[in-house]
Amino acid sequence: MKFFRRRHCIFWHLALVLVIVIFSSAGTTTVFLAGAINDISESPPSSDDNNGDDNNNKQECKNDDGEGECSKNSNEQNKKQRVHRIVTPDELGLKTGEDGSAVWISILGDIYDVTEGKSFYGKGRSYGAFAGRDCTVCFVSGVFTAEEATKHTDELTDALLPGVLEWARFYATHEAYKFIGYLVDPRYYNEKGEPTTNLIDLRKRFSVSVQKERERERERKLKKKAVV
Secondary structure, three states: OHHHHHHHHHHHHHHHHHHHHHHHHHHHHHHHHHHHHHHHHOOOOOOOOOOHHHHHHHHHHHHHHOOOOOOOOHHHHHHHHOOOEEEOHHHHHOOEOHHHOOEEEEEOOEEEEOHHHHHHHOOOOOOHHHOOOEOHHHHHHOOOOHHHHOOOHHHOOHHHHHHHHHHHHHHHOOOOOEEEEEEEEOOOEOOOOOEOHHHHHHHHHHHHHHHHHHHHHHHHHHHHHHHO
């Protein structure tokens, strides 16, 4: 009888030890999982951490939007917040992606670094003719040649203006393409980076074009309501 009692006691001791071990393990596992969750919830370091300027740009986007990613109008913000370079046609002409150089393009005299899109803008690529020059007219004419790039913006008809605006917005809001500065060109900016008379007049034409498009959109909506 004593033997059975002793055995019974040993059994309960073993059971108690087992329960303690299980709970201890569970506690350790819980702590481990909590740490893992914390690690996962923290943002990974940016691939641009070594680039001070880029990192600051991202932080500015976070402060402005309260979000973790840069807003789509980051290039527009940068234009307002920073002093940018005045670029000559000769300097722009060197940025074609050849010999390891960056790839710069210009639209309406606003220059962007599109090196991230080298597969599109590199030599021999679909938009390779855009690299190293202003190609404002090319964007809407569909003729990708050096000769077309030299055409004056006066040759842009009113019907083509919305297309130019769309392309200008595309680069101005692109997260990977960085705004560099202003091109010295009688069509766009002078040596001080100030808009030329031609660019001012062109902007007025853009304003009129946008207003007309709004009016057309308003009329379309009214017609739809009338049909309903």
